[in-house]
Amino acid sequence: MINFNGNLLFQENIKLSTENRGFKYGDTIFETVKVLNNKVVFWEDHYFRLMASMRMLRMKIPMEFTLEFLEQEILKTVKVQNEASSFRVRLSIYRKDGGLYTPKTNEVDYLIEANENAYQTKKIYSIDLFKDFYNFSGLLSTIKTNNRMVNTLASIFADENDLDNCILLNERKGVVEVSNGNVFVVKGTIIKTPALTEGCIKGIIRKKVIEILAxxxxxxxxxTIISPFEIQKADEVFITNAIIGIQPITNYKKKVFTTEIGEKLASNLKVLQFVGN
Structure with a gap:
């Protein structure tokens, strides 16, 4: 079932009009969160990122959108699903219908979808560069909007070339992220990740890994700025997002990476998931 503005409805009963601004203009932001054993993992971090994104995009934040309210709406949606212990939940917020580029209102609707999370990290994980289009740097690129065309095309490219993922580049040909998460590059005792000014998503697990390393x-x-050349010379590379946690990369072109540091950090992250936000 889908949670639409607090009402639990069967998916076939959800009706979005042709004036839906997420559909017409990509005027939508979203959070993808993991619910593990009836707990929204790292919810405070997700919530404050969501509020910051709404303010940046000049969406009117409803008075009821407290941390506790949205958490309960997520859990309410999960409870009517199957008996799984782990769920992937997407909370979408979009401006109400109407208007052209200028909306009729900045008030919002929300929609929550929950699906069983059966993802397991892979032992072999191959990536390459996606060079057809760039993910432009700038503050807007750090927000999880509904405009994911470059990510979609990179994912199609990966599927067509028997890859697990692709690295996205910005207009300066610097490494930004992968199609579904942030990226970290390890060389010796130095671990690098693209700066937010490079255009990467302000990822929650990225933030947690930075806190662990600090x-x-x-x-x-x-x-910092990372060139594709540095990936070729790296000892390890791993990617992060809210659902997979940490996925070590094993293959990039002809390079084979070790996975020791990524696996160690993944264990540290799992402890944080169970301890709390």
């Missing part, structure tokens, strides 16, 4: 004196974390 407490670990063994490694130095740099948020």
């Amino acid at each position: 407490k670990n004196k063994e490694y130095t974390l740099e948020e």
Whole structure:
């Protein structure tokens, strides 16, 4: 069942009009969260990112949109699904119908979808560059809007070339992220991830990994510009998102990576998921 503005409805009963602004203009933002054992993982981080995104896009935040209210709406949606312990939940918020580029109102509707999360990290995971189109740098690119065309085309390219994922580049040909998450590059004791100014999503698991590394004196974390050449020379590469957590990369072109640091960080992250936000 789907949660539409607080009402639980069967999917076939959800009716979106041709004036839906998410459909016509991509005027939508979303959060993808993991619900594990009836707990929304890292919910505070997701919530505050969502509120910041709504303010940036000049959406009117309803008074009832408290942290507790939206968390309960997510859990309410999960409870009417099957008996699985892990769910992938998408919370979409979009401006109400009407208007052309200028909306009739900045008030919003919301929609929550929940599906069983059966994802398992892969032992072999291959990536390559996607160079057909660029993910332009800038603050707007750090927000999870509904405009995911470059990500879609990169995913099609990966599927056509028997890859698991693709690295997106910005207009300066710097590494931004992968089609569904952030990316980290390890060389010796230095771990790099693209700076937000490169145009990457302000990922929640990216944030958590940075926090873990800040407490670990063994490694130095740099948020910086990364060239594709550095990936070729790296010891390890891993990607992050809210559903997979950390997925080590094993193959890039002819390069084979080790996975020790990525796996260690993945274990640390799992502990955080169970301990709390």
